[in-house]
Amino acid sequence: MGTEAPPVKDPARWERRYTVSDIPWDTGKPDPFLEAYFETLKDKPLRVLEIGCGTGTNALWLTQQGCQVVALDLSPTAVAIAQAKINSAGVECRVLAADFLKDPIEDGPYDLIYDRAVFHIFEAEKERERFAKRAAGLLREDGVWFSLLGSTDGPPRDTGPPRRSAQEITASIEPFFEILSLQATCFDEEGHPGAKAWTLSAKRR
Numbered sequence: 001m002g003t004e005a006p007p008v009k010d011p012a013r014w015e016r017r018y019t020v021s022d023i024p025w026d027t028g029k030p031d032p033f034l035e036a037y038f039e040t041l042k043d044k045p046l047r048v049l050e051i052g053c054g055t056g057t058n059a060l061w062l063t064q065q066g067c068q069v070v071a072l073d074l075s076p077t078a079v080a081i082a083q084a085k086i087n088s089a090g091v092e093c094r095v096l097a098a099d100f101l102k103d104p105i106e107d108g109p110y111d112l113i114y115d116r117a118v119f120h121i122f123e124a125e126k127e128r129e130r131f132a133k134r135a136a137g138l139l140r141e142d143g144v145w146f147s148l149l150g151s152t153d154g155p156p157r158d159t160g161p162p163r164r165s166a167q168e169i170t171a172s173i174e175p176f177f178e179i180l181s182l183q184a185t186c187f188d189e190e191g192h193p194g195a196k197a198w199t200l201s202a203k204r205r
Contacts, residue, residue, distance in 0.1 A: 011074040011099070018054075018077040025161075026054050027188055030061040031116050033148050033199050038065065045111035049138060051100045052118035056082025056093075062114070063093045070094045070107050101130055109140035119200075120149035120162045128172035136176035139204040145177060147200040153184060154196035161187060161195055169200065177202035 017023055038044070045067055053059045053071035055078055062069045063086070071093060073079050079097045086093045098105065100118075113135050122128045135145050149169070150161035166182060173179070180201040187195040 015075045015077055018075040018081070023054065024192070025117055026057070028055075028057060031058050031148065032188075033185070034058055034061070034114060034116070034146065037146055037199070037201065038062075045144075047107065047110045048112045048114060049105065049108070049110045051113065051115040051135075053082055053095065054078050056085045056095060058114070058116065059093050059095065060085055060089055060091065063091045064089070067112075068107075070096065070105070070110075072096050072098045072100055072105070074099060101127075101134060105138060108138045109143065110138055111140060111143050113139060113143070113145045114147070115145075116148045117150070117161055119147050120164045123162075125168065125172055128168070129175070132173040132176045136204045141204065143204045144180070145200070145202050145204075147198075147202075148187075149198050149200065150187070151184060151196040151198050154194065157195070160192050161197070163196075164198070166198070169198065173202060176205060178205055 044065065048062050048067045048069045050059050050062065050069060050071040053073045056071060059069050059071035059082060071082060073082070076097045079095050082095045086095060094107070119128065119131055122131055139145065150163045152163045152165045169182065170179060180203055183199050185197050185199055187197045
C-alpha cells in the first residue's frame with residue numbers, strides 16, 4: 001500500500017512524487033466508480049472539470065465519452081504526462097497546471113466536477129468548505145460534483161488514503177451542495193487493499 005498523500009499545500013512534494021513515479025493512486029485505468037456513475041446519467045455532461053487529473057487517464061476517458069474536459073493538477077510533471085497521453089490519443093482536452101483553490105479556471109460553468117481522492121486531502125474543515133464553495137461556484141445551476149474519497153470505516157491503518165467520516169463530509173459541503181448519494185465502498189484492491197472509501201455525488205444548491 002502507498003504512503004499517506006502529502007499535504008496539498010506543498011505542490012513541490014506532489015511534483016517530487018510524480019518525478020520519481022511514487023504515485024500508488026495512479027492505476028493507469030479509468031476509475032471504475034466514475035465509469036459506473038457515468039453510466040447512470042440520462043443526460044451526459046457536456047462540460048466537465050477534473051480536479052487532480054494526475055497522468056490524465058480519467059480526463060482522456062471522459063473526453064472519449066464526448067465530454068469537453070478541462071483537467072487540472074498541481075504537478076507540472078503530471079500535466080505533461082497527461083497532455084502527452086491526450087495528444088497520443090488524438091483528442092482535444094485542456095490540461096492545466098493549476099491550484100484549484102487559488103487559480104482562475106475558465107470555460108465554465110461546468111455540468112460535472114470530478115475528483116478522485118483530492119477533496120479528502122484537506123485536513124481542516126474550513127479548507128474543505130473552501131473546496132466545496134469553489135466547486136459550487138464553478139458549476140451550472142443543478143450541476144453535480146462526483147468524488148471518490150477515503151473513509152474512516154474499517155480497521156486502523158497508518159498508510160493509504162486520508163480518511164473522512166460522513167459527518168466531516170456533510171458538515172463541509174451541505175452549505176453549498178445537496179447530497180444526492182454518499183455510498184460506502186472500497187478503493188482499488190490492487191493499490192489500496194482493504195482501504196474503505198466513499199463515493200459522493202452532490203448537486204449544487
